[in-house]
Amino acid sequence: MTGPQANYFIVTAALLILLAGESAAWRRRRRTCSAVNCQWGPWTSWSSCTTQCGSLGTRTRTRPYSPAASCGGAPCSGSNFETEECNRFCPNGTPSGAGCDCSGTGFTGTCCDIAADVDECALGTDTCHDQATCANTPGSYTCDCNSGYTGNGNSCTDEDECALGTDTCDENAICNNTPGDYTCTCGDGFNGDGYTCTDDDECTLGTHDCHEAATCSNTPGGFACACDPGYNGDGNTCTDDDECALGTDTCDDDATCVNAAGSYTCDCNPGYRGDGNTCDDINECDEGTDTCDDDATCTNTPGSYTCECSNGFNGDGNTCTDIDECAEGTDTCHEQATCTNTPGGYSCACDHPYTGDGYSCSASCSDLYPGLRPARNFGKFRNQCFWSPSHRTRKLNYTKARQECGSHGGAGALAMIKDVETQNFLRNHLKRTSGKTQKSFWIGLDDLNDEHDFKWNDGTLLGGYDKFRSNAPHKIRDCVVLWRTRKVARWEIKNCGSTFPYICQLDGGS
Known part of the structure; x- marks a missing residue:
């Protein structure tokens, strides 16, 4: 193979190798693509309301994908479009349909924004009182009560110038109120127009009625008569x-004056002795002439005496009977003591196992609750007895622990830690008792009735003080233990069926 054929073969082979490499890279990228879930972006601002006023308008807003779903990710749920009703405030009137109801406002127009003045005063459609003046105003009117009347114009009442003191009558005249006004009339013994009055001198005019053996003296508006x-x-x-009667006699203050023709006599009152002009008190208590009871105290008084029953007796002083303070409940014996009545008094003795003088009694927690042992595991704080078991005492679940504490009386319950002072007391108490070997103890707090609504054993809510160690979910854990280490003490929520030692809280008995 030579020439062009060889070159073609080489180029073709090279292209195949490149394509094979890109295909492999593409397959690798396909294998590494990660799914992206769709998320909503923020909502846009609301659009303008479709109506200016009334109650039928709407407005809309949208939100974008941020980001959109990719690589097989979950799409966004819900809509990217939201609509709600809207309308604008009616400046006058009330919303009605797509506009406003302008009735009685003095305005017109879809939104009651056009003043359509009506002269209610001229038309007689105003609500002014008969004794008020109507004044027209744009879109309305005002009412003002007439002179001599008061009110808001719609209701006017007559002003009583006489009662208010706004009249101008003379000080020696009588003011008479009239509708919207008043009149003045000079009083007896005076004359004038009522606004100015002058005194009549009855003595000079001879219009008085004094006795012939009396002297007449003129007074403002009248006269006085005095016997000569x-x-x-x-x-x-x-x-x-x-x-x-005149007090011109010389009788003693403790004597009785008896008038006689041209004279008088003086006799000392009962309880006094003397000649009437001088009288001395008789001390019946010292002379033994009183009638007081043997169990009463006699106290001398000017001209007499009083009898008062001694302490521990009641009666009128002449007859006195013993008071049974024990039966009447007026004794001051301690609530844990027995009262015994005595003549004129009572005695108190502490009941077993309490000791004291009867007025103050106390008992140790171990004596009050002998059923809880060991006795050394008792502690007393704020007149409450707290007991924790030893490591040998059987551990109980929450319900049985609560029942066990309640079975010993004294309003027994699991310990209720409502403040930091009680928390600190129990933490220190456990250091010297059960806490040496045991770390968690049931206390009287649970949310068995209502999840997250913790209540103490006495039915009170948790309140603002808590020492929970964690806020972790606790759907199947509803009861609380006090968990302590050498340095700290915290609360933990546990399964109520778990068994732990427990702390009882009982009445301290004093």
Whole structure:
């Protein structure tokens, strides 16, 4: 093979080799292509509303693919096009269909934006009160109450100038209110037009009615009558002086004055002795003439005495009976003590196993709850007894642990840690008891009734204090343990069927 044939063969072979190489590269690229899932880009801004006002307008927006699906990736779900209702605010009136309802606004037009003034005052279509003045305004009108009336124009009430003190009557005149105005009339003993009044001198004019043995004195708007010396009365009638009534006698303050013709007598009141002009108090308590009960205290008073039953007795002082403070519940014995009544008092004695003076009683947690052992595992904080088991005590699931704590009375429950002080107390308490060998303990917190809605054993919500170690999902874990190490203490959510040691919380008893 020579010449052109050889050259053709060489070129052909070279092309075949190149094509074979490109095909292999293409196959390699096909094998390495990665699927790209479609994702939505951000929404565009909303378009303009299709109507200017009313409630039938719509507006739209779109969103692009960013990126589109490729290499067999999942396509985007949903639509790239969104429409919603819209309308613009009616400047006057209310939305109605594709426009606005202009009724009663004084405006016209699709959007109630064209002033169509109507003179409601002239047409008599206003709502002004009968005693108000109507003034037309563009698109509306105003109402102002007339002089002498007050209100908003639609409702007007008469101003009582007399009651308000805005009248101009004389201070010695009587003001009489009238619709929208008032009148003035001078009072008795004065004369004038009501706006100016002058005093009548009844004594000079002889129009008074004083007794003949009395003296008349003129006063503004009237007169006064006073009986002459040696007489007494109101001036219109005068009689002989009654020194007792007039207080001109010389009787002691603790004596009774008795009037007599031209004179008077003085007699000491009961409880006093003397000549009437001088009277001294009688001390019935010292003289033993009182009638107080033996269990009462006698206290002398001016002219008499009082009897008051002694402490521990009740009655009117003349008769006193013992008060049973125990039966009436007025004793101050401790709630864990027994009250015993005594004459005029009572005594208190602490009930077993409490000790004290009866007014203050206390007991150790181990004495109150002998069924929980070992006793050394008790701790007391804020008058609450806390107990944790030893490593020998059988571990229980959450429900049985809660039942076990409740079976010992005293409102028993699993420990409820509602603040940092209780958390710190239990952390330190466990260091010297069960916590030496055990790390996790059931406490009284769960969300068994409502997922994520944690409640304490007493029914109260979790509140703002928690020490959860993790926020991990817990669909099948609903009960909480206190987990502690040497340095820290946290809460963990566990399966309620798991068995752990537990911490009981009971009433401290004082």
